[in-house]
Structures are given as C-alpha cells and as structure tokens.
Amino acid sequence: MTAASTSLSRRSAPRRRPPPNWFKRHERLVFAVAGVVAFALIWEVGSRLGVINELFFSRPSAIARAGFEEVQLPRFWVDFQASATEFSVGYVIAIVSAIPLGLAAGWYRRLQYTLDPWLNFLNSLPRVALLPILIIWFGLGVESKIAVVFLGAFFSIIIPTIQGVKTTDRRLLDVANSFGASRARVFLTVVGPATVPFIITGLRLGVARALIGVVTGELFAATTGLGVMISRASASFQTDRLLFGVLIFTFTGILGVEAIRRVENYFQRWRPAKQGA
Amino acid sequence: MAAQTVPLKRTAHPNPKTGFWPRPNERVVFGLLGFVLVLGTWELVSSSEYGLGLVKRVLLSSPTLILDAAITDISSGAIWPHIIESGKEYVFGFGAALVTGIPLGLAIGWFRRLNYVLDPWLSAIYATPTVALIPLIILIFGIDLGAKIVVVWLEAIFVITVSTTTGVKAADAKYHDIAESFRASNWTVFRTVTLPASVPYILTGVRLGTGRALVGVVVSEFLAANAGIGFYIALNGSFFSSARVFFGIILLGALGITLGELVRVVEKRFDRWRPAIS
Numbered sequence: 001m002t003a004a005s006t007s008l009s010r011r012s013a014p015r016r017r018p019p020p021n022w023f024k025r026h027e028r029l030v031f032a033v034a035g036v037v038a039f040a041l042i043w044e045v046g047s048r049l050g051v052i053n054e055l056f057f058s059r060p061s062a063i064a065r066a067g068f069e070e071v072q073l074p075r076f077w078v079d080f081q082a083s084a085t086e087f088s089v090g091y092v093i094a095i096v097s098a099i100p101l102g103l104a105a106g107w108y109r110r111l112q113y114t115l116d117p118w119l120n121f122l123n124s125l126p127r128v129a130l131l132p133i134l135i136i137w138f139g140l141g142v143e144s145k146i147a148v149v150f151l152g153a154f155f156s157i158i159i160p161t162i163q164g165v166k167t168t169d170r171r172l173l174d175v176a177n178s179f180g181a182s183r184a185r186v187f188l189t190v191v192g193p194a195t196v197p198f199i200i201t202g203l204r205l206g207v208a209r210a211l212i213g214v215v216t217g218e219l220f221a222a223t224t225g226l227g228v229m230i231s232r233a234s235a236s237f238q239t240d241r242l243l244f245g246v247l248i249f250t251f252t253g254i255l256g257v258e259a260i261r262r263v264e265n266y267f268q269r270w271r272p273a274k275q276g277a
Numbered sequence: 278m279a280a281q282t283v284p285l286k287r288t289a290h291p292n293p294k295t296g297f298w299p300r301p302n303e304r305v306v307f308g309l310l311g312f313v314l315v316l317g318t319w320e321l322v323s324s325s326e327y328g329l330g331l332v333k334r335v336l337l338s339s340p341t342l343i344l345d346a347a348i349t350d351i352s353s354g355a356i357w358p359h360i361i362e363s364g365k366e367y368v369f370g371f372g373a374a375l376v377t378g379i380p381l382g383l384a385i386g387w388f389r390r391l392n393y394v395l396d397p398w399l400s401a402i403y404a405t406p407t408v409a410l411i412p413l414i415i416l417i418f419g420i421d422l423g424a425k426i427v428v429v430w431l432e433a434i435f436v437i438t439v440s441t442t443t444g445v446k447a448a449d450a451k452y453h454d455i456a457e458s459f460r461a462s463n464w465t466v467f468r469t470v471t472l473p474a475s476v477p478y479i480l481t482g483v484r485l486g487t488g489r490a491l492v493g494v495v496v497s498e499f500l501a502a503n504a505g506i507g508f509y510i511a512l513n514g515s516f517f518s519s520a521r522v523f524f525g526i527i528l529l530g531a532l533g534i535t536l537g538e539l540v541r542v543v544e545k546r547f548d549r550w551r552p553a554i555s
Binding site for chain 1: 519
C-alpha cells in the first residue's frame with residue numbers, strides 16, 4: 001500500500017534530479033539549525049554583555065536552569081496537572097459533542113439553518129470574552145477553565161465538520177443514489193469518510209483554541225495551573241521562569257498538532273496519492 | 278471558464294425546488310426560529326419581569342435586562358470611551374500586523390533559504406498560544422496603549438505571514454515555467470505571477486487575523502487595563518453585573534462578524550478575475 005502510494009507521488013514530481021552534494025541535500029536542515037543556533041548565541045551573548053536587558057528578556061541558559069529547578073518543585077507538578085486536566089477534559093467534551101452535532105447539522109439542512117445564527121455569532125466572538133460570565137457560573141476552580149476550553153475547541157471543530165458533510169463530492173452521492181443506497185448507507189459509506197479530513201482540520205484548529213483557553217483562563221483568574229505559574233513569575237520579575245512556562249505551552253502545541261497529523265495520516269492511508277500539484 | 282463548472286453543480290442531486298417551504302426563505306425562517314427559540318427560552322427561565330424566575334438574575338440575566346443595560350450605557354455615553362480605546366488598539370495593532378506580516382510572508386515564500394532559517398521559529402510561535410506572552414509584554418511595555426498594540430500585533434501577524442507564505446509557494450508551477458520560458462526577470466515573475474496568485478491566500482490570512490487580533494484586544498484588556506470593551510466585561514463581571522457582561526460580549530461578537538464580513542467582501546472582489554477551479 002505504502003509502496004504504491006510513494007511510487008505514485010514520485011511520478012508526480014519527475015523533474016527533480018537528486019541534489020549533487022551533501023550540503024544541497026541537507027540544505028533545509030543546515031539553515032534551520034544555523035538559524036536556531038545563531039539566534040540562541042546572540043541572545044545569550046547579548047544578554048551577558050548587557051546589550052539585551054536580562055531583566056526583560058532573560059537568556060537561554062537561565063531559562064534552562066529555571067526549567068531544571070522548576071521541575072523539581074512539587075508545586076510545578078500540581079500546576080501542570082491542573083492545566084493538563086483542564087485541557088484534556090475540555091477538549092474531549094468538545095470532540096464528543098461537536099462531531100455528532102456537526103454531522104447532524106450538515107446532514108439535516110433545517111437543523112443547520114436553525115443553529116446557524118448562533119454558530120456564526122459565537123464563532124466570530126473571541127470565546128475567551130465569555131470568561132467573566134463562566135467564572136460567575138462555575139467559580140474560580142478547574143470547572144470554569146474546562147468550560148472555556150470546551151467553548152474554544154467546540155466551534156473550531158463543529159464548523160469544519162458541517163462544511164465537510166456539505167461539500168461531499170456530488171458525483172459520489174449520485175453514484176450511491178443511482179445504485180439505490182439507503183440514506184443511512186450513503187451517510188455511513190460516502191459522507192462519513194469524506195468528512196474525516198474536515199473533522200481533522202477542526203481538531204487541529206481546536207488544539208490551538210483549547211490552549212488559548214487554558215492560558216487565558218489561568219492568567220485571568222485561577223488558583224493553580226501553568227498560567228498561574230506564568231503570572232506569578234511575571235509579578236516577581238522572574239522572566240526565566242515565565243519563559244519556561246511559555247515554552248511548555250509551545251511544546252504542548254507542537255505535540256498536539258503532530259499527534260493529530262499522525263491521526264490524519266492514519267485515516268488517509270486508503271486514499272491514493274494525489275497526482276499533480 | 279466559469280460557465281463550464283456551473284451546469285456540473287446544477288445537475289447533481291434530487292433537489293426539491295417546490296415544497297411546503299419555499300426554498301429561498303427556508304434558511305431565513307429556520308434561522309429566525311433558532312434565534313427566537315433561544316432568546317425566548319432564556320427570557321422565560323430568567324428572573325426578569327417577563328420570566329418565571331427559575332435562574333437567578335446574577336447568573337443568567339435575560340435578553341430584556343441586557344437590552345436595558347445596553348440602552349442605559351449607550352445613552353449615558355459610558356460605553357463610548359471603552360469602544361474608542363479598543364478601537365485604537367485594534368486599528369494600530371492590526372495595521373502593524375498587516376504592514377509587517379504580508380511583506381514578511383512574501384519574503385519567506387520567495388527566498389527559499391530565508392524560509393529554511395525562519396521555519397522552526399514560525400512553527401514554534403505558531404503552535405504557542407501567544408496570549409501566554411502577555412505578562413511578559415506587560416512587564417516590558419507597561420499597561421498603556423503600547424502594550425496592547427504589541428499584543429494585538431503579535432496575535433495577528435503569524436496567521437497573516439503563514440498564509441501569505443503558503444500563497445507564494447502555491448502559485449502554480451506551470452505559470453512560473455511559462456514566465457521563465459519567455460525569459461521574464463525574477464522581479465517580473467514576482468509581480469505578475471506570484472503576487473496575484475497569492476492574493477486569495479493573503480486575504481484568508483487577513484480574515485483569520487481579524488479574529489486573532491480581537492482575541493488579543495480582549496485578553497490584554499482582561500489582564501491589565503483601565504478602559505476598553507474587555508475591561509468593561511471584566512469589570513462588570515467582578516461586580517456580578519451579568520447584563521453588562523453580556524452587552525460587552527454582544528458588542529465583541531458584532532465587531533467580530535462585521536470585520537470578518539468586511540474582509541469577505543474584499544475577498545469576493547479579488548476573486549472575480551479568477552477562473553473557477555473545481
């Protein structure tokens with residue numbers, strides 16, 4: 001299967017000759033690594049020489065040290081756990097509610113028309129703006145953050161899902177109809193698989209939205225969580241700790257997107273590689 | 278060109294044009310139904326003078342109470358300084374994101390090696406919820422207008438840049454080849470092939486950016502401000518004045534929809550010359 005698809009994609013790019021030397025072959029990696037190393041060096045040296053204000057921008061070695069110290073503190077793990085809970089519970093609730101509702105709204109036209117004004121309104125609204133009212137409803141604890149994470153991810157998932165159902169290739173629907181497939185059968189065998197890429201796009205957007213929810217919720221009003229750790233560090237001018245906290249969110253974001261890319265590849269296995277560009 | 282694809286779309290699917298509901302109005306009818314249903318239920322369970330009082334006023338407010346609060350704050354003029362403050366942050370921050378993000382995206386898409394150098398950084402920042410940097414930005418820039426402009430800029434620039442870069446790279450290789458066969462200079466290729474081809478992508482980035490910028494406005498005003506719509510929402514939240522919180526939220530939603538639609542109009546205008554691609 002994989003062999004077939006690679007040969008197909010090879011054929012689609014016939015003009016590329018194998019690059020001549022090592023540098024050309026690894027150009028991308030070389031430039032990326034050089035860029036990262038140069039930036040870190042300038043930052044570190046500039047900070048040590050006093051060209052870059054250490055109080056505001058810290059330096060790579062200080063961030064590494066702060067991170068090393070931080071992970072040995074029990075409080076860090078309490079914060080970490082709180083953030084992880086908020087993220088995962090809110091995101092999972094969003095998935096299990098947004099996908100079925102999105103499929104239904106895409107399938108039943110009138111349901112979509114009924115939901116449309118609210119979906120449009122809430123999707124255009126920065127959902128973090130709902131935090132104050134969510135805090136009145138759910139309090140300062142984990143629950144209000146779960147709610148804001150849920151809202152952030154829910155709309156990012158449901159909207160592409162609806163779109164996916166609606167943009168199913170008409171030819172495929174016609175073929176299924178011509179062969180007398182029942183509605184349920186059309187939904188399961190044509191619409192469902194066609195919607196998967198859209199759902200995954202939604203999941204990917206949802207990760208980013210959910211993380212924004214976690215951070216904003218915790219910066220705004222919370223007692224535990226990595227956002228609280230960031231605002232604590234900022235209040236005491238510990239820029240190194242602050243940036244370590246930010247880095248954790250960066251890595252979570254990268255990991256989340258990468259994980260979803262794997263899921264995407266898994267679901268795309270059956271698809272023949274696209275020809276042309 | 279466009280004429281070729283239209284009949285393809287039309288022939289598909291049994292499409293009942295005549296029925297109990299005339300089709301063009303169906304969307305409006307059901308949309309209004311959903312709208313009225315939610316607002317009606319909300320009013321009914323609330324503790325306003327028309328409601329049954331099932332949920333406390335502090336928790337849920339009600340549509341009529343929100344309308345009252347809106348009328349009070351608009352006629353007394355209390356809301357205007359907040360709208361103006363948020364407007365300033367938005368205009369300057371988003372404007373800065375446009376004038377920096379688009380050229381940066383074009384450059385990254387055009388110069389392969391610049392792309393290689395900046396790619397790890399862009400991916401990393403793109404994956405970071407940049408709101409996490411707001412405390413640091415407040416440390417550096419204080420709590421004035423400047424800090425919010427930086428936050429809005431930071432929130433909006435990366436979607437614009439990444440989308441622009443994609444657009445430059447997605448310009449059809451065939452057109453490049455043709456231009457090169459006719460010995461077009463690099464600059465001519467850029468101006469006549471790459472730039473027009475990336476306009477739709479740039480506009481998509483801009484549209485996404487309008488939403489992100491609004492997030493920047495709200496969050497930075499939540500965290501440190503003395504004016505702005507976000508501040509208005511947070512302040513009234515701490516007074517448990519739910520009606521005003523909802524009024525602020527509705528203002529933001531209206532703003533978000535308006536800005537998004539505005540970009541969509543521009544998108545449509547720029548898409549006109551484009552042949553339909555199935």
